[in-house]
Amino acid sequence: MPDGGRRRAEAGHGLSAVTTPERPGRPSLARRLRGPQDRTLWFWVFVGPFVLGLLVFVYVPIAWSIYLSFFDAYNTVTPSRFVGLGNYVDMLRDPAFRSSLLTFIVFAAFIVPTTFVLSLGAALLVARTRVMRAFFRSVFFMPVACSYVVAALIWKMSIFSGVRFGLVNTVLGWLGRDSIPFLSVTHPPWYWLVLVTVRLWLQVGFYMILFLAALQRISPTLYEAAAIDGAQGFQVFRHITLPQLRPASTAVILLLLINAFQAFDEFFNILSTFGGYPPYARPPLVYLYYTALGSGQDFGHGSAGAVILTLLIAIVALVQGRLTGIGRAAD
């Protein structure tokens, strides 16, 4: 259906598609359709408000931020002291900034594979289920509607509460084990368990839906051919399902990485207390938040940090695109 529409659009009856160049010798119907309509004017009536807003609220701040990153800008957005690349050098030398990147790497190493495997597993199970399929799908998908703040509250104050009435500690008590003070231990691994499981719960359903959609797009004839060839169970998964899921898998991994890079909500809500945020387990955005918007309002270093993080994400996306591009070409 979408392809048919596009083909018709390119054929250019009347309203010609954006990519089709003007042809003077059109049927008179097309000219009548255009009639008195001034197309340039109408284009800007439709697109103008959005583009104007995008320029003001996206392009201007980014340009301004790049400008600020070359200046000393404490508590001011109109700085005067140019420091060149000084802010960038400071950020890259700052052990706290580097450890925030390390925190991201550790977090991604946990969250990306676990989410990938669990959401793919859930999709495969749900896809083969007939009875109560809608129910299972809804149950896994429902947390998508829940906010990180509410989930952080349930995880911090109820499931992994360090005192006896926390759910996990209650279960440990039934098993005759000692309570674990999950979030009061300032070194790994316990806080990672809390942070990783909360994000898993919140996002597995989202990626499961993406995998389910991709599974439905696999042609049944492939499975029939595999059955005729005598392939069974895991062989079918290994040689048919997995290769067919490649584009979806690439997209899911990239989305997972970008989202992990931007982790903020659950870290902030689970780890910070009335005394502030602890000095460990700070992902990049939490670090940036306290640098730029904390008491110092250091916009120069904050902007330099934002530019560095944006470049890092762009590099990750490009490298991953290149790698999978090569992978596809080799097929």
Next chain:
Amino acid sequence: MAIVRSPTQRAWSVARYAGLGVASALFLIPFYLLVRNAFMSDTDLTAPDWYWLPPHWQWSNVTGVFDDPAVPMARALANSVAISVVQTIGVLVLSGLAGYGLARIPYRWSNAVFYTITATLLIPAAVTFVPSFVLVSTLGWISTLRGLIIPGLFQALATFLFRQFFLSFPKEIEEAAFLDGLGYWGTFWRIVVPNSGGFVAAIGTITFIGSWNAFLWPLVIGRDPSSWTVQIALSTYLTAQRVDLAQLFMAALIAILPLLLMFLFLQRWIVEGVERTGIAGD
């Protein structure tokens, strides 16, 4: 598929349902705890004994949430409703119009404009909070609904998806409308929009959920308690020195209730929205 099932198939089927059952139970536990805790009294909740259900149902927690002078929950709910509704309608109108213009109105610089819009998709929104804060504070919009709503209205992803959708819209209908003299404006509002209900619902529900659950931007902009959203009020409560835990859970339950109800009624559109917005990732 097979009508006659072999014993192995039967065993796999049992194993699959067992796995799904256990996983479902685990996924439902947080919701169960949220509801249970919301109706407990603070003393029962922190007692050493475990209660599967509240021993004394505390309906007074509902009113207690709104009586707390330290956290203006009623105001926060009103703010969240206002922000989410205005942002959803705003994104649908702005991105719908822009997407239609890009898909259907021939213009020399159309492609250049399209690339200008999609280029911003490469920059993650969360990283730009520092520059956006700088701009919004210069405008004097800190702690205002303006500052919370307006910068979030210009979603390049929504515009991109609307453009793709309108490219696949059946052209014959629009041509007929044009023949009747409706023009671009009339065709869009009277023919295209009424026939795009499903897609609008999908983008709308996803935008609403994102807006209602947003945390970082409201945290950065909503400095004054009068401009807090529900999420910020909850977060403040969560990190406070002394809290009534049961009441905090009741506040959280009230905060996710609108979305859970929406989820039950609009699940189909949310699924479609996730499929559409997620697919844009590849």
